[in-house]
Amino acid sequence: xxTRGRKFEVLLWTVQTLLALLFAFAGVMKLAxxxxxxxxxxxxxxxFLKFIGVCETLGALGLILPGLFRIRPGLTGVAAAGLVxxxxxxxxxxxxxxxxxxxxxxxxxxxxxxxAWYRWPSPTAAxxxxxxxxxxx
Numbered sequence: 001x002x003t004r005g006r007k008f009e010v011l012l013w014t015v016q017t018l019l020a021l022l023f024a025f026a027g028v029m030k031l032a033x034x035x036x037x038x039x040x041x042x043x044x045x046x047x048f049l050k051f052i053g054v055c056e057t058l059g060a061l062g063l064i065l066p067g068l069f070r071i072r073p074g075l076t077g078v079a080a081a082g083l084v085x086x087x088x089x090x091x092x093x094x095x096x097x098x099x100x101x102x103x104x105x106x107x108x109x110x111x112x113x114x115x116a117w118y119r120w121p122s123p124t125a126a127x128x129x130x131x132x133x134x135x136x137x
Contacts, residue, residue, distance in 0.1 A: 004118075013067075016076070016115055020063040022108065023083060027056030044093075052086060059083040063115065074121025081116040084109050 030038060030053025035046025042049060062079025066072050087109030095102035 012115065012118055015111055016063045016067070016080075016119075019080075019083070019108070019111055019115065020060040022060075023056045023063070024060035027053045027058075027060060029053070031057065055082065055086060059086070067119075073119070077116050077118075077120035080112045080119060083112045084116055087112055 030049055035050055037046075038044075038049040039046035059079045059082055062075055062082075064076075066075040066079075087105050090105035091102050091109060094105055
């Protein structure tokens, strides 16, 4: 945290929290709605949309919980990267209906990319952790 500065960390946590709220809302809504209604609204398979809802909900938890509990914080970057993949698909599908509608998933994907970039697990940190831990015999 010392290399990036406190203001940057606060900004990154703010972005993570807003993304987590957005993805939690979207994921829970997909899980709460009947699959038939989801399929009717989107023209996609309802079961696939339920799967996306699970991924969004888990991704939302992954944006916050590892850093909050300081357990495997690198998983935050992995969760953000998974959400980027979802947002690429959402942007492509929405762009087919109109460019303006694709702006929301595009910006969401860009913000998720920033979180993935800065929270990605560092190989150096993993090596330092292995060196710092005593080897049990």
